[in-house]
Amino acid sequence: MRQVLIETTGRPAAVTRLIEAPAPAIIPGHVRLEMLFSPVNPADLNYIEGNYGKKPVLPAVPGIEGVGRIVEVAAGVTGLRPGQLAIPLGPMGCWSTEMLLPAERVFALPEGLDPRQAAMLRVNPATAWGLLHATGSQPADAWVAQNAASSAAAHCVIQLAAHLGLKTVNFVRRPESTAACLELGADVVLTDEADSLAAARAVPGFAAPALALNAVGGDSALRLMDLLAPGGTLVTYGAMGRQPVKVPNGFLIFKDVRLQGFWLTRWMESAPASEVHAVYRQLADLMLARKMRQPVAAEYPLEELSQALEHAAAAGRGGKVLLRLSP
Numbered sequence: 001m002r003q004v005l006i007e008t009t010g011r012p013a014a015v016t017r018l019i020e021a022p023a024p025a026i027i028p029g030h031v032r033l034e035m036l037f038s039p040v041n042p043a044d045l046n047y048i049e050g051n052y053g054k055k056p057v058l059p060a061v062p063g064i065e066g067v068g069r070i071v072e073v074a075a076g077v078t079g080l081r082p083g084q085l086a087i088p089l090g091p092m093g094c095w096s097t098e099m100l101l102p103a104e105r106v107f108a109l110p111e112g113l114d115p116r117q118a119a120m121l122r123v124n125p126a127t128a129w130g131l132l133h134a135t136g137s138q139p140a141d142a143w144v145a146q147n148a149a150s151s152a153a154a155h156c157v158i159q160l161a162a163h164l165g166l167k168t169v170n171f172v173r174r175p176e177s178t179a180a181c182l183e184l185g186a187d188v189v190l191t192d193e194a195d196s197l198a199a200a201r202a203v204p205g206f207a208a209p210a211l212a213l214n215a216v217g218g219d220s221a222l223r224l225m226d227l228l229a230p231g232g233t234l235v236t237y238g239a240m241g242r243q244p245v246k247v248p249n250g251f252l253i254f255k256d257v258r259l260q261g262f263w264l265t266r267w268m269e270s271a272p273a274s275e276v277h278a279v280y281r282q283l284a285d286l287m288l289a290r291k292m293r294q295p296v297a298a299e300y301p302l303e304e305l306s307q308a309l310e311h312a313a314a315a316g317r318g319g320k321v322l323l324r325l326s327p
Contacts, residue, residue: 063094
């Protein structure tokens, strides 16, 4: 089999290489996948650079998510069969033409799902689900606020919120990002700047949200906290602005703002397998019904790994960069 290997951390295009490796033999309780596609996520780039929440144990194979086809199932494994499209449920190693995984870490997908979309199911849709349920289920017609609304994760939040009957007020850095958010079902899209709070509060029918989702930090996070209803929760899941979340004392004392974090990896490691599979069943069904979509900017074969990594790191891509793992 072929796989991408890193033996040191650093600039992704410089420290990754494509190698040939022997395919491991099937062992009890395991399933073999022939991998088809895997996106290059910001988390993948951070992992290779050594900046991710979990450091690679070198040498390591990157790739936080992907999709494959089951080609071999160990005797005694039930519920999975050769020929099914499936996704690995982590933690890393998807940039390989084959994967051998414990059966409980393989989630079989419904028939008819686009494999390119399925390759992007594990991270952003599940992150959106976790964020929108971070404080429990929100009541129908409740408002949710988020910054970094042009990101892939935020786009999934918009689509999932619409499915759940929630309304979203979305803050973007660039006005040209507005159209894509609206096309996905966003209720309100505003430029993330000082006067955006007044604009949000002036929206007909707007009510202060009990939940706000922060992927930026700094002044942007402050504006979300200002917008929250008393007792509301700011959930932080990213730091694109590379600035800390600083909370004015008054927000804590007089407004009782709650602060919370969300990391998909932690949820997947701590939640019961039955809960994880139930969430992915819902998300896969939404994807099959085309109610959850993520655009693809480009697709590269493994031989063009360096070009794929450089493209994924570029600003203004307009979608995910996919690695094509099998011919």
